[in-house]
Amino acid sequence: MTNFLSVKDAGNINELISSANNFRINPFSQQSLGRGKRIGLIFLNPSLRTRLSTQIAAQNLGMEPVVFNASQDGWSLEFEEGAIMNGTSVEHIKDAAPILGRYFDILGVRTFPSLKNKEEDYNEYVLNQFVKYSGIPVVSLESATVHPLQSLTDVITINDYLPLQTKMKPKVVLTWAPHVKPLPQCVANSFCEWINAWDKCDFTITHPAGYELDKNFTKGAHVTNSQAQALKDADFVYVKNWSSYRDYGKIEDNDVNWMLTKEKLSPSNNAKIMHCLPVRRNVELSDEVLDSPNSIVTEQASNRVWAAQSVLAQILKDLP
Numbered sequence: 001m002t003n004f005l006s007v008k009d010a011g012n013i014n015e016l017i018s019s020a021n022n023f024r025i026n027p028f029s030q031q032s033l034g035r036g037k038r039i040g041l042i043f044l045n046p047s048l049r050t051r052l053s054t055q056i057a058a059q060n061l062g063m064e065p066v067v068f069n070a071s072q073d074g075w076s077l078e079f080e081e082g083a084i085m086n087g088t089s090v091e092h093i094k095d096a097a098p099i100l101g102r103y104f105d106i107l108g109v110r111t112f113p114s115l116k117n118k119e120e121d122y123n124e125y126v127l128n129q130f131v132k133y134s135g136i137p138v139v140s141l142e143s144a145t146v147h148p149l150q151s152l153t154d155v156i157t158i159n160d161y162l163p164l165q166t167k168m169k170p171k172v173v174l175t176w177a178p179h180v181k182p183l184p185q186c187v188a189n190s191f192c193e194w195i196n197a198w199d200k201c202d203f204t205i206t207h208p209a210g211y212e213l214d215k216n217f218t219k220g221a222h223v224t225n226s227q228a229q230a231l232k233d234a235d236f237v238y239v240k241n242w243s244s245y246r247d248y249g250k251i252e253d254n255d256v257n258w259m260l261t262k263e264k265l266s267p268s269n270n271a272k273i274m275h276c277l278p279v280r281r282n283v284e285l286s287d288e289v290l291d292s293p294n295s296i297v298t299e300q301a302s303n304r305v306w307a308a309q310s311v312l313a314q315i316l317k318d319l320p
């Protein structure tokens with residue numbers, strides 16, 4: 001593995017899951033793999049889980065992680081080719097990224113979408129420039145359109161429960177939830193493309209009209225505007241808000257009735273509840289759901305370490 005930017009870089013998903021499961025049993029089994037190697041973790045946006053789990057994963061592999069909160073502590077970066085830099089941006093990515101490439105063996109980058117320029121966001125304008133100019137393997141720590149370390153974690157978490165399932169394929173539902181802010185589509189896009197590629201689940205997406213996701217990510221999934229219909233017999237319910245893809249970055253209609261409650265889950269198959277976190281309690285999901293034994297969000301977040309470790313191990317093995 002060279003880069004880890006989306007499901008396309010994952011190779012065999014089941015092998016990544018199995019490697020993650022091995023690290024969960026024995027976190028320090030491959031300490032020599034990363035010895036003498038350094039990973040730079042560059043954050044252009046806030047993070048709790050990704051920042052900490054990736055540091056822990058790197059340390060478990062014997063690597064040294066260096067975290068840089070670029071948006072707070074670094075010079076303001078310019079990404080536009082040919083820009084006349086007489087404004088607020090101080091340093092061009094063409095100058096900064098090659099230096100990161102000399103300091104580190106692997107680079108992790110978190111960069112959210114602008115939610116203003118759909119074309120730039122969906123072309124991964126920022127992340128791709130880190131890839132182009134750093135010259136070293138790049139791991140997405142969540143980008144404009146996808147969050148592959150989160151999605152790998154999500155399939156690892158679902159996989160843990162597969163032996164308990166009686167159906168050939170468990171019913172996995174991604175439900176839109178209300179929010180106070182317009183959020184990226186990336187966690188939802190990414191979950192869709194990983195669940196589709198993994199192909200072990202019967203997958204339904206439900207959202208109010210106007211929140212259709214980009215078909216490049218969802219194709220193959222059942223899509224319905226009826227949350228009640230989607231939740232019926234569900235084995236896993238993944239809750240997430242996203243802003244409109246069509247009317248890009250806008251809140252079409254923040255229907256509070258879409259908040260997930262215990263009552264709505266009663267026709268489900270005692271569904272496990274998932275969310276990438278952070279979550280707005282009693283806006284996206286009720287306390288009752290989040291605090292119930294069906295919620296596996298803490299377990300899910302704890303799997304972030306093993307997902308990151310399996311990816312970093314694969315990249316380390318393939319370093320030139």
Ligand SMILES: NCCC[C@H](NC(=O)CCC(=O)O)C(=O)O
Pocket residue numbers: 142181183184185186187241276277278279280
């Ligand atoms: N990294 C996990 C999710 C990040 C982001 N959530 C947020 O920005 C939440 C912000 C808030 O709740 O104010 C998202 O949905 O893509």
Ligand SMILES: NC(=O)OP(=O)(O)O
Pocket residue numbers: 046047048049050051142150276277278
């Ligand atoms: N789920 C997730 O990526 O969390 P952070 O934004 O805290 O890293």
